[in-house]
Amino acid sequence: MMMSERKRIYVLDTNVLMHDPTALFRFEEHDVFIPMTVLEELDNGKKGTSEVARNARQVSRFINELIEAHGAERIERGLKLVRPKGLNLRRESQIGRLLFQTSAGDPAKSRMKVMPDNQILASIVALHQQHPQTDVVLVSKDINLRIKASIFGVPAEDYENDRALDDFSLLYTGHTELPSDFWSKHAKDLRSWSEKGHTFYELKMRKNEDWSPHQCLYLAGEDEPEFRVLSIRDNIAKLQILDDFTGGSHSVWGIHARNREQNFALNALMDPEVDFVTLLGTAGTGKTLLALAAGLAQVMDQQRYREIIMTRVTVSVGEDIGFLPGTEEEKMTPWMGALTDNLEVLANPAEGGSWGRAATNDLLASRIKIRSMNFMRGRTFLSRYVIVDEAQNLSPKQMKTLLTRAGPGTKMVCLGNVEQIDTPYLTETTSGLTYAVDRFKNWPHSAHITLRRGERSRLADFASESL
Numbered sequence: 001m002m003m004s005e006r007k008r009i010y011v012l013d014t015n016v017l018m019h020d021p022t023a024l025f026r027f028e029e030h031d032v033f034i035p036m037t038v039l040e041e042l043d044n045g046k047k048g049t050s051e052v053a054r055n056a057r058q059v060s061r062f063i064n065e066l067i068e069a070h071g072a073e074r075i076e077r078g079l080k081l082v083r084p085k086g087l088n089l090r091r092e093s094q095i096g097r098l099l100f101q102t103s104a105g106d107p108a109k110s111r112m113k114v115m116p117d118n119q120i121l122a123s124i125v126a127l128h129q130q131h132p133q134t135d136v137v138l139v140s141k142d143i144n145l146r147i148k149a150s151i152f153g154v155p156a157e158d159y160e161n162d163r164a165l166d167d168f169s170l171l172y173t174g175h176t177e178l179p180s181d182f183w184s185k186h187a188k189d190l191r192s193w194s195e196k197g198h199t200f201y202e203l204k205m206r207k208n209e210d211w212s213p214h215q216c217l218y219l220a221g222e223d224e225p226e227f228r229v230l231s232i233r234d235n236i237a238k239l240q241i242l243d244d245f246t247g248g249s250h251s252v253w254g255i256h257a258r259n260r261e262q263n264f265a266l267n268a269l270m271d272p273e274v275d276f277v278t279l280l281g282t283a284g285t286g287k288t289l290l291a292l293a294a295g296l297a298q299v300m301d302q303q304r305y306r307e308i309i310m311t312r313v314t315v316s317v318g319e320d321i322g323f324l325p326g327t328e329e330e331k332m333t334p335w336m337g338a339l340t341d342n343l344e345v346l347a348n349p350a351e352g353g354s355w356g357r358a359a360t361n362d363l364l365a366s367r368i369k370i371r372s373m374n375f376m377r378g379r380t381f382l383s384r385y386v387i388v389d390e391a392q393n394l395s396p397k398q399m400k401t402l403l404t405r406a407g408p409g410t411k412m413v414c415l416g417n418v419e420q421i422d423t424p425y426l427t428e429t430t431s432g433l434t435y436a437v438d439r440f441k442n443w444p445h446s447a448h449i450t451l452r453r454g455e456r457s458r459l460a461d462f463a464s465e466s467l
Contacts, residue, residue: 006134006135007029007030007031007096007134008027008030008031008134008135008136008137009030009031009032009033009099009127009131009134009135009136009137010027010030010031010032010033010137010138010139011033011034011035011120011123011124011127011136011137011138011139012024012032012033012034012038012139012140013038013120013138013139013140013141013142013145014037014038014041014042014045015140015141015142015425016139016140016141016159017038017042017055017056017059018042018045018052018055018056018059019055019141019159019162019425020055020159020161020162021055021058021059021062022087023139023159023161024059024062024063024081024098025081025083025087026161027081027096028096029095029096030096031078031096031097031098031099032081032096032097032098032099033099033100033101033123033127033136034063034098034099034100034101035101035119035120035123035124036100036101036119036123037116037119037120037123038120039100040116041116042056042059042060043056043060046060051395051397051398062084063098065084066079066080066081066082066098067079069082075100075102076102077097078097078098078099079097079098080095080096080097080098081095081096081097081098082095099127101123101126101127103126117142117144117145117148118148120138120145121138121145121148121149121152121154124136124138124149124154125152125154128154135155136154136155137155137156137157138154138155138156138157139156139157139158139159140156140158140159141158141159141425146158162396162430163429163430165429165434165438167429168418168428168429168434171280171434171437171438171450172212172437172438172441172448173448173449173450174214174215174216174264174441174447174448174449174450175215175216175217175218175260175261175264175449175450176211176215176216176217177217177218177219177220178217178218178219180219180220182219185206186203186204189203189204190202190203191203198240198241199240199241200230200238200239200240200241201227201238201239201240201241202236202237202238202239203236203237203239204235204236204237205232205235205236205237209237211229211232211237212229212232212441212442213229213230213231213232213442213443213444213446214228214229214230214268214271214274214444214446214447214448215228215229216228216229216242216264216267216449217229217239218260225241225242226241226242226260226263226264227239227240227241227242228240228242228264228267231444242263242264242267243266243267243270244263245257245262245263245266245267246258246263252266252269252270252290252293252294252297253293253294253296253297253300253301253346254293254346255289255290255293255346257290258286258453258455259453259455261281261285261449261450261451261452261453262285262286262290262451262455264449265277265279265286265287265290265449265451266290266293266294268447268449269290269291269294269295269413270294270297270298271447272304273445274411274445274446274447275406275410275411275412275445275446276403276411276412276413276414276436276440276443276445276446276447277291277411277412277413277414277446277447277448277449278391278413278414278415278433278436278437278440278446278447278448278449279291279413279414279415279416279448279449279451280416280417280418280433280437280448280449280450280451281417281450281451281452282417282419282451282454282464283417283420283454283456283460283464284454284455284456284457284460284461284464285451285452285453285454285455286451286455287415287416287451288338288339288342288387288389288415289342289345289346291387291413291415292308292339292342292343292346292387293346295308295385295387295413296308296346296364296367298385299367299385300364300367305383305384305385305409305410305411306382306383306384307367307368307369307384307385308367308368308369308384308385308386308387309368309369309370309371309381309384309385309386309387310339310368310369310370310371310386310387310389311332311370311371311372311373311376311386311387311388311389311402312373312388312389312390312391313373313390313391313393313394313398313423314332314372314373331372332370332371332372333370338389339368339370339389343364343368346364373398373402376401376402376405377401379405380405380406380407381405381406381407381410382407382408382409382410383407383408383409383410384407384409384410384411385410385411385413386405386406386410386411386412386413387413387415388402388412388413388414388415389415389416390415390416391414391415391416391432391433391436392416392417392418392420392421392426392431392432392433392434393416393421393422393423393426393431394431394432394433395423395426395430395431395432396430396432396435397432398432399414399432399433399435399436400432403436414433414436416431416433418431418433418434
């Protein structure tokens, strides 16, 4: 949160704590106030197996630990917000106090109807009267409550500590254009060699060349070579000329790259040294097709992985169609339209007629498994090629749960478009996919590509730009 010249009291709304239980300890030297209404809502929301219910229970455990450590008699004066052991918040900070509402507020004085939001506002007004010299700020993810607070003259802020970055436009793209004088600048420190059919370069990075491992570099122009940063050590970058999947016989399961970004993506997907790949892009940029083609090539032809596992978050775009019959795989099938659509493109042999196509479909189906996100806990995937579709709807915690399922020899591929988030309280800057891109960009075994050009149809391109 923002620092101020003098000490503040931050009033936390229920949705903040349910979203991030560690929010209690993220306000540095400032005090944190929890109204009685928030405690009641946490109690009502603690039942169940959802992530929100687990977070509500975790908040209660944190508060109980603080009470046990300091004693219930200290509640009136406030409890020191000492971080629990094992809780890593990435930075050391000064410690504030945890305050509770110990007297009933009077919503009637505010001429408001008695409801939870109004009770929270009434407690803030009472708190400000008790501490007139201290700034009291409401922190809530509820926009309407923040509007109400502003109307009544109560300062209100959104909870921003869960953001991976301040501005989504600053997100790492995975590729950058080199200046036209790139070769002349590095003429003195450039070293090149060929090995196993690949060309490599080694050069000293300049001040403005802030590259990450597996970042793709290119010069403007059609026939200019494209590079990938293999490693960075002591400010020395090792580059490799990328494989060209744009034409000729060099394809992946019959798929050619239609633009520069797709070629970058195929290189990352086909590299056995890259364990984690994230692909961002709008509808029609080819994310699922490229990931599936690379998976089939490595499972069926190269036999690098045992099988392909596909999963996604089951968040509806419109109205829910109710319960679905069948097994786990049968229940997930309607959500996997992207899989079936792309398999029609990939499994369409020119020869063999309908029987040949049916045999191909059966063969591919035997090596592709559809799994639900709900049953991921406790699992470990060994030598699997895992595709996570619609990953923008994952929270950072769900993303961590999923990525920690990877066992030896497994490759994880996350696909998504952060402009199409359907999960409440998730935004472009707080999505688990954004977190993964930002946190993994400097890891030597991960790669990220932002796909920009749509390759679906002129209708889809016009709709993306105009609607």
